[in-house]
Amino acid sequence: xxxxxxxxxxxxxxxxxxxxxxxxxPSTTLQIIRNNQQEEEWQQLLFHYLSQDEPHGLDHxxxxxILSALSNRDxxxxxxxxxxxADVQVKQxxxxxxxxxxDAVVWTSEEWFxxxxxxxxxxxxxDQTQDYADxxxxxxxNLTKKDVPDSGQHYVYLAPKDTSPPxxxxxxxxxxxxxxxxxxxxLNEGHGGYPSRTTAQLEQFIGTIKSEVxxxxxxxxxxxxxxxxxxxxxxxxxxxxxxxxxxNEFTDNWGLRLAQALENAxxxxxxxxxxxxxAVELWTQTDEPSRWTFRQGNSWAGIAKEEWRRRTDDHxxxxxxxxxxxxANIGFYHLLEKNREEAIKDEILDLTLFxxxxxxxxxxxxxxxxxxxxxxxxxxELPSYVNxxxxxxxxxxxxxxxxxxxxYDTFFEAYTxxxxxxxxxxxxxxxxxxxxxxxxxxxxxxxxx
Numbered sequence: 001x002x003x004x005x006x007x008x009x010x011x012x013x014x015x016x017x018x019x020x021x022x023x024x025x026p027s028t029t030l031q032i033i034r035n036n037q038q039e040e041e042w043q044q045l046l047f048h049y050l051s052q053d054e055p056h057g058l059d060h061x062x063x064x065x066i067l068s069a070l071s072n073r074d075x076x077x078x079x080x081x082x083x084x085x086a087d088v089q090v091k092q093x094x095x096x097x098x099x100x101x102x103d104a105v106v107w108t109s110e111e112w113f114x115x116x117x118x119x120x121x122x123x124x125x126x127d128q129t130q131d132y133a134d135x136x137x138x139x140x141x142n143l144t145k146k147d148v149p150d151s152g153q154h155y156v157y158l159a160p161k162d163t164s165p166p167x168x169x170x171x172x173x174x175x176x177x178x179x180x181x182x183x184x185x186x187l188n189e190g191h192g193g194y195p196s197r198t199t200a201q202l203e204q205f206i207g208t209i210k211s212e213v214x215x216x217x218x219x220x221x222x223x224x225x226x227x228x229x230x231x232x233x234x235x236x237x238x239x240x241x242x243x244x245x246x247x248n249e250f251t252d253n254w255g256l257r258l259a260q261a262l263e264n265a266x267x268x269x270x271x272x273x274x275x276x277x278x279a280v281e282l283w284t285q286t287d288e289p290s291r292w293t294f295r296q297g298n299s300w301a302g303i304a305k306e307e308w309r310r311r312t313d314d315h316x317x318x319x320x321x322x323x324x325x326x327x328a329n330i331g332f333y334h335l336l337e338k339n340r341e342e343a344i345k346d347e348i349l350d351l352t353l354f355x356x357x358x359x360x361x362x363x364x365x366x367x368x369x370x371x372x373x374x375x376x377x378x379x380x381e382l383p384s385y386v387n388x389x390x391x392x393x394x395x396x397x398x399x400x401x402x403x404x405x406x407x408y409d410t411f412f413e414a415y416t417x418x419x420x421x422x423x424x425x426x427x428x429x430x431x432x433x434x435x436x437x438x439x440x441x442x443x444x445x446x447x448x449x
Contacts, residue, residue: 112152255294304331
């Protein structure tokens with residue numbers, strides 16, 4: 001890596017390290033049902049609780065709280081009398097003469113009205129608020145504006161803080177966050193005196209408002225991380241391309257690299273093997289050499305003993321290039337592509353002993369049962385990093401090993417070392433497991449075929 005690129009990426013890492021950890025908050029009910037951005041849903045919720053005739057158990061207490069809070073705002077010259085509360089009416093989707101519909105009107109007789117327009121993500125439609133302000137009446141509720149004093153005519157544009165202001169100057173921009181704060185204050189002052197279901201619904205509404213219109217710490221840090229991606233896009237792409245090239249090269253030659261890393265092995269030529277395979281003769285603690293083959297490639301990257309691939313008629317060893325499917329085989333696979341994230345992120349090598357697809361499930365079951373029975377009969381204690389998958393037809397045993405990334409200059413050197421250690425472990429310290437597997441495979445072959 002060039003010094004310049006290294007310096008750039010060091011800056012990226014430093015910037016990432018400077019961002020605090022923040023977890024994504026749990027989803028609210030509205031978010032779960034995917035209505036969190038629907039203006040109609042928010043409108044229905046707010047005015048349901050402002051309507052004293054609705055069955056929420058609040059009577060007019062929530063209405064009184066919101067009206068009092070509005071009257072205390074410096075930008076809204078609104079006043080009301082507590083004596084009027086019983087006469088306050090709330091109606092959604094009222095109409096004006098040109099057919100347009102303000103989201104709601106809250107009013108009392110001919111004393112005052114508040115015309116509401118709500119926005120969440122959408123912007124104001126052309127002349128929308130101006131039409132509401134210029135209308136002579138709210139037809140559907142028989143409220144004529146000339147019958148209401150000018151001082152009693154009020155307009156609220158309820159929208160997020162960063163939304164463009166309403167076009168009509170009569171409308172006062174009230175933030176959704178302010179509404180959430182008022183709901184919270186109302187609940188706090190109620191001291192648990194309201195119905196629990198209503199309280200829970202209002203608290204959910206508060207959470208929805210805050211998560212949608214106010215950037216949480218989690219959202220803020222995610223945004224900053226996304227910006228870092230843009231800032232360092234070229235550098236990230238350059239190192240990503242380099243890694244992909246190295247990865248592809250490794251998938252094509254990992255077997256050769258493993259063979260060369262083994263101290264007690266010698267590469268052997270087997271004409272019948274395909275070019276994607278590497279074969280070695282391996283000396284173990286038994287002083288009896290055994291042959292192993294490494295199947296290179298990006299998907300079914302496999303490690304197998306030579307005798308783990310047999311014809312089903314005469315049980316002779318066969319190799320990769322076959323003109324028929326009359327064979328059974330098993331092998332340890334580390335599934336490079338499937339387990340890629342686990343290897344890179346968690347630094348874990350996963351080796352699983354799989355059946356090949358050429359033999360049938362009944363044979364698989366026979367082998368699996370024999371392996372498990374022999375382990376139990378011989379009281380062979382599997383190491384903690386080896387397990388027997390339950391209820392699996394094709395998996396026999398699995399083993400996981402650490403990839404010692406910090407001890408090597410490159411990830412691929414560390415991965416090769418993990419493979420070398422795993423093979424040495426399985427053929428050395430845990431060679432009894434290999435013996436059990438081989439015996440189970442051969443005995444099942446004799447019985448079934």
